[in-house]
Amino acid sequence: MSVQERKQRERAERERLIVATARELAEQQGWDAVTTRRLAERIEYSQPVLYSHFRGKREIIGAVALEGAAELAAAVRAATSQASAAGDPHARVTALSRAYLAFADQNPAVYDAIFQLDGGLAYAQEDTPEPLKDAFAALLECLGEVAGKGVHSGLFTEVFWASLHGLATLTRAGRLPPEDTETRVALLVDRLAVL
Amino acid sequence: MSVQERKQRERAERERLIVATARELAEQQGWDAVTTRRLAERIEYSQPVLYSHFRGKREIIGAVALEGAAELAAAVRAATSQASAAGDPHARVTALSRAYLAFADQNPAVYDAIFQLDGGLAYAQEDTPEPLKDAFAALLECLGEVAGKGVHSGLFTEVFWASLHGLATLTRAGRLPPEDTETRVALLVDRLAVL
DNA sequence: TCGATTGTCTAGCAGTGCTAGGATCGGGTC
DNA sequence: GACCCGATCCTAGCACTGCTAGACAATCGA
Numbered sequence: 024m025s026v027q028e029r030k031q032r033e034r035a036e037r038e039r040l041i042v043a044t045a046r047e048l049a050e051q052q053g054w055d056a057v058t059t060r061r062l063a064e065r066i067e068y069s070q071p072v073l074y075s076h077f078r079g080k081r082e083i084i085g086a087v088a089l090e091g092a093a094e095l096a097a098a099v100r101a102a103t104s105q106a107s108a109a110g111d112p113h114a115r116v117t118a119l120s121r122a123y124l125a126f127a128d129q130n131p132a133v134y135d136a137i138f139q140l141d142g143g144l145a146y147a148q149e150d151t152p153e154p155l156k157d158a159f160a161a162l163l164e165c166l167g168e169v170a171g172k173g174v175h176s177g178l179f180t181e182v183f184w185a186s187l188h189g190l191a192t193l194t195r196a197g198r199l200p201p202e203d204t205e206t207r208v209a210l211l212v213d214r215l216a217v218l
Numbered sequence: 219m220s221v222q223e224r225k226q227r228e229r230a231e232r233e234r235l236i237v238a239t240a241r242e243l244a245e246q247q248g249w250d251a252v253t254t255r256r257l258a259e260r261i262e263y264s265q266p267v268l269y270s271h272f273r274g275k276r277e278i279i280g281a282v283a284l285e286g287a288a289e290l291a292a293a294v295r296a297a298t299s300q301a302s303a304a305g306d307p308h309a310r311v312t313a314l315s316r317a318y319l320a321f322a323d324q325n326p327a328v329y330d331a332i333f334q335l336d337g338g339l340a341y342a343q344e345d346t347p348e349p350l351k352d353a354f355a356a357l358l359e360c361l362g363e364v365a366g367k368g369v370h371s372g373l374f375t376e377v378f379w380a381s382l383h384g385l386a387t388l389t390r391a392g393r394l395p396p397e398d399t400e401t402r403v404a405l406l407v408d409r410l411a412v413l
Numbered sequence: 414t415c416g417a418t419t420g421t422c423t424a425g426c427a428g429t430g431c432t433a434g435g436a437t438c439g440g441g442t443c
Numbered sequence: 444g445a446c447c448c449g450a451t452c453c454t455a456g457c458a459c460t461g462c463t464a465g466a467c468a469a470t471c472g473a
Contacts, residue, residue, distance in 0.1 A: 058430080059429080059430060060430090068452080070430090070432095072453090073431095074430095079430070138393065146391070147394060178398055179405065182405050185385045185394065185402070189380030189381050189387075190377070190380045192383070193379075193380050196341070197342065198341045203373055203376075206373060207377050210369060225419095254462075263422090264421065264423080265463095266422070266462085269461095274462070
């Protein structure tokens with residue numbers, strides 16, 4: 024039995040290696056550079072090995088997305104916990120926004136995997152993977168309370184999130200000049216959130 | 219001379235055909251299906267002909283983006299002109315938002331060409347092509363007046379636009395359920411615009 | 414009518430995601 | 444310890460991608 028267990032461990036370890044390498048390569052050179060050949064070479068296995076772990080490249084992107092969603096949720100919670108304890112809603116929402124945009128800025132490839140690319144994942148449905156639901160939950164925890172009366176907290180969170188997403192993607196794609204990000208965040212928080 | 223002129227006309231006509239066909243194919247089957255071979259086959263020329271008009275696939279996407287940006291600007295202006303004449307800012311901003319999201323919804327491939335894909339175009343710079351500048355100008359014309367005092371109209375337009383962009387992309391990518399779009403728009407307009 | 418130029422196509426390159434089928438290695442059994 | 448068999452992995456190849464070199468033909472000016 025212990026032999027099989029060891030093999031299972033090694034397999035799981037290799038799977039982690041694949042995901043981590045794909046992510047690293049994507050952050051270094053963009054997702055276009057993440058080809059099955061390059062990825063296989065980096066993990067020092069042949070191409071078909073990838074397909075014994077994942078159905079295809081899409082599923083590898085999906086795996087990176089799930090990992091990233093968990094980190095995003097953690098980053099958001101970490102950033103908001105301080106202001107949350109101090110009972111300052113304005114500071115909390117500002118901290119959330121900054122943390123979100125910082126994550127998108129510092130992990131562009133991962134952010135793309137979560138929100139732009141097709142990772143074969145279900146969103147906004149019952150069978151949505153847990154990390155994705157939890158990432159939204161992290162936003163909801165912080166934003167739900169500033170929705171204002173008469174406004175559904177989930178819907179408010181969606182709108183606020185969409186705004187942040189728009190800022191993140193347009194800025195990174197060069198559609199918005201990056202200098203005024205802080206001012207834009209302030210405007211968004213002041214107007215959207217009901218304190 | 220007239221011979222050369224005729225040839226030039228035919229060339230320009232063929233270029234329009236390429237762009238229109240690329241756009242049509244992209245809307246029908248997605249940009250992934252727009253390969254140089256398929257495109258060449260549809261216009262009934264060989265592949266290299268494409269490269270006598272454009273540097274590569276990227277430039278073809280860029281051409282579709284420019285065409286689309288002009289249409290988006292026109293759509294926005296058309297939608298806002300009525301409420302503008304009536305002097306109703308709230309209705310005007312709502313009309314703009316609906317028109318923008320409707321354009322994204324009805325021309326997903328074109329919208330991607332403008333805002334998601336790499337068409338080799340410069341954004342938010344001096345050498346930004348005129349149609350792109352004009353599309354932003356169309357938004358600015360309508361949104362600048364509801365920025366609120368002390369808020370730069372350009373910056374406000376950027377933020378509002380980013381919010382719409384976030385809603386458009388997240389909805390279409392299945393990240394947001396499409397049912398509540400109207401409610402989201404209402405929330406966005408009520409909160410962001412200063413009337 | 415001839416030469417040159419312009420225009421177009423065939424064929425091919427290097428790269429992509431993905432897979433069939435053969436080789437090899439190791440564990441379990443006699 | 445020797446053997447077999449199954450799991451594991453790799454080589455080689457498929458059909459496709461964007462893009463281009465060079466051959467070919469058609470057309471224009473002299």
